[in-house]
Amino acid sequence: MRELTRRARQVEIDILSVTDCFITHEHTDHICGIKTFAKNTASTIWTSKKLNSGCGIEETGDLTPNEPVVLGDVKVTPIATFHDAVDPLGFVIETESKKALVLTDTGKRPKDLERYMDNLDLVVLEANHNKRMLETGPYPYPLKRRITSNYGHLSNEESGEILADIVKRAKKVPTCFLAHLSEENNKPQIALLDVANTLKANEVLPGRDVQLEVASQYVPSKVLSI
Ligand SMILES: [Zn+2]
Numbered sequence: 758m759r760e761l762t763r764r765a766r767q768v769e770i771d772i773l774s775v776t777d778c779f780i781t782h783e784h785t786d787h788i789c790g791i792k793t794f795a796k797n798t799a800s801t802i803w804t805s806k807k808l809n810s811g812c813g814i815e816e817t818g819d820l821t822p823n824e825p826v827v828l829g830d831v832k833v834t835p836i837a838t839f840h841d842a843v844d845p846l847g848f849v850i851e852t853e854s855k856k857a858l859v860l861t862d863t864g865k866r867p868k869d870l871e872r873y874m875d876n877l878d879l880v881v882l883e884a885n886h887n888k889r890m891l892e893t894g895p896y897p898y899p900l901k902r903r904i905t906s907n908y909g910h911l912s913n914e915e916s917g918e919i920l921a922d923i924v925k926r927a928k929k930v931p932t933c934f935l936a937h938l939s940e941e942n943n944k945p946q947i948a949l950l951d952v953a954n955t956l957k958a959n960e961v962l963p964g965r966d967v968q969l970e971v972a973s974q975y976v977p978s979k980v981l982s983i
Pocket residue numbers: 782784840842862
């Protein structure tokens with residue numbers, strides 16, 4: 758919570774003003790401090806129904822994949838992802854004029870992604886690892902297998918394939934933040950290069966057709982407004 762407050766302050770967000778918080782899944786890198794956050798703010802914590810029943814947080818809202826939640830003029834639709842967690846989710850966030858996708862922690866392309874791919878303005882997309890770095894890196898074999906499985910994480914190339922399809926179906930030039938980069942098995946410049954190469958192989962030109970950026974796990978990204 759202290760870290761979250763500090764980072765929010767860096768981008769001029771008052772953590773107490775957050776009204777709704779959406780949880781993708783229960784792995785520690787995603788929910789560390791959530792109970793303290795729930796206790797100290799008036800925010801509604803939205804999680805999947807199955808996860809909700811076990812997480813012990815009050816003031817929660819239940820999410821069901823493909824059933825949108827409408828908050829004022831913002832619509833948030835959860836999509837089921839493939840990950841070794843209880844009911845893991847990605848999110849499509851829409852206003853009247855903008856559409857964003859947040860998709861991390863999935864071993865492969867979500868089954869229902871197809872129906873949300875049109876006209877995205879903003880994409881936060883997992884580019885977890887460079888395949889060769891993972892293969893030759895220090896992780897124990899079972900962990901390597903977990904990461905590359907259908908219930909693990911997207912490699913840079915897999916991320917590039919998904920992004921290429923998204924870009925081809927966008928009306929305007931979308932912005933994509935590559936996210937959830939592995940500390941051991943990736944580097945920002947390598948993720949950018951791998952994704953750019955995959956895009957080019959699919960006839961999508963970074964810079965012309967899509968604005969590519971990398972999200973850091975240490976420094977807060979700029980605030981994205983839609
Ligand atoms: Zn996870």
